[in-house]
Amino acid sequence: MLSFVKSLSRSQKRNIMLAVDSMLVPLALLLALSLHSSGGQSILSMMLAYLPVLPVFLVISGALSVLLGVSTIQLNAYESAAIGLTGAYSVALVLVSVLLTTAAQIPVTVATHIVFGTSFFIFSVISRAVLLQIVLAIYRRSAVRCRVLIYGAGTTGTQLVSALRNHEKIEPVAFVDDSRALHGLVVARLPVYSPVRIAEIAAEKQIDRVLLALPSLSLPKQAQISRRLQKMGFEVQALPSFAQLIGEEALVDKLTDVEPKLFLNRDEVSSVTGAGGIESYEGKTILISGAGGSIGSELCRQVLQCHPAKMVLFELSEVALYKVDMELRQIAEDIEVEIVPVLGTVTDTLQVRRILTKHNIQVVLHAAAYKHVPLVETNPLTGLTNNVLGTQTLATEAATAGVERFILISSDKAVRPSNVMGASKRLAEFVVRDLATRVPFGEGPIYTMVRFGNVLGSSGSVVPLFQEQLRRGGPITVTHRDVSRYFMTAQEAVHLVLRAGAMAKGGEIYVLDMGKPVPIERLARQVIESAGYTVRDANYPEGDIEIEFTGLRPGEKMTEELSLTGNMVGTGHRKIFSADEAALSEIEIASALRSLRAALAASDEQAAKDVAMRWVEGYSLAVREQFENAPKFNPMS
Known part of the structure; x- marks a missing residue:
């Protein structure tokens, strides 16, 4: 039955409704005549008198139905407007009935015509309601609801x-x-x-x-x-x-993310690269490793404003490289900068050598690194290989290829690290600084390092994480109530990196002024309130979003530092300082790298960590303190 209903065309459905209305006309007429007659014979005689004009009446009623669109109204759309249209149709039929009976001299009273119109209107409305229920019943029995x-x-x-x-x-x-x-x-x-x-x-x-x-x-x-x-x-x-x-569309929220820079709690550093140092990048051939990352892609954007001759985008991730390449090409066409995307890894010595030589690279901005603390902590061999040996490969080959400047993007987590990621970045600093001391001035690259803290809005950083948790309705997770971090936006960090790289003379560890550390709990509250919601806590149990404290993760510190000694010398830029820190000797660096390579070749995680603990200041102490302060296993609990 359902298949029959669904197979009906629009014209067939209209013809069915016309037939229904055609049957209701004589039915309503019979009711009206019976109410205004005194006996059965009178009804029969009146119907016989009306019979000659009835065919004409039915034809006209059908034409009016089509003209007014009454027969084309869908049953499930038959509401107040459609009922009003049926009322107008009923009035029109009354007028037609009056005209026909007058022309044929049939004795019908005005009251009979009015009862006819009223009856037809009621019958029409009821018939459509009944038909709708019949159709719905067919669907209910034939289809799963x-x-x-x-x-x-x-x-x-x-x-x-x-x-x-x-x-x-x-x-x-x-x-x-x-x-x-x-x-x-x-x-x-x-x-x-x-x-x-x-x-x-x-x-x-x-x-x-x-x-x-x-x-x-x-x-x-x-x-x-x-x-x-x-x-x-x-x-x-x-x-x-x-x-x-x-449909199948899931619950959709309409939250809009707030710009990360609004959570800085300080004025953002101007990121106009052209304010100084542009000559170090203008007309140069520049390689940016890790070009698809948060810092790498911003480096690409700001270097492009310096009008280099060529930009080589060196990236391990195919997706990230594709995205940054597509973005930059649209801009580069207008300023005639050649964009060369290269898919590969900085740990591949032959590929690195070929790229540096083939493209005559003059400046290297090294941002390729594994930076997520928990991931590197659980994958120490991979993290050390990429961050330490990859840096050593790229920096060494840069000297052989005649590169003019080599700038390493470092991290505040390299200072007295409590995790493998921070230790790997400190070892990378040792490698670059060692090369800076061994290359005579003017005969090789100017090596420098730039150290800064967390970047707001970067992949894996807290603000995007908090905003994603907010979309899911909370709770927002914070590791510890007292944990705090330094923050910058990617734009201002990269601007200062380029300025520091331009002013470098060789071997400096530049530290960016990031303001005061920001308590993460306060940052979480700002994210919640900036979205128009309230924090649910003991003081306000009716709030929207709860902040949940989960405890420090392995390798995580309460606070970060930007310098080992605290001795920082000012430079030509008020937001850039030079850190005065000790370095390893050439023999110590060679010993550390040799031991690290042996541990990696043996796939010995503990041996690799032991190398970092031996040579990186504060790492072994931080790890020991974490172990001693960790909750002890209680067999009775």
């Missing part, structure tokens, strides 16, 4: 039920609502239950989906409810998007 539970029995919920009453695929079954005053009541002909009974109601009424009709509730709270219901095994969708009610 989605039985939904509506969370929220307020105005939006009741309007939603009204909209779904005649839907062929969705059947509202019941409400749940947090308001105790509504529990046990019947709203919009559906019972209202407490949310604590959702599992019981779902089993009893065979619920397929839960619809959140709570548009006034904050998005994080909607997300919290949605996540709780999904854990119970329900499919959850939410208003106001009606596309979500009949």
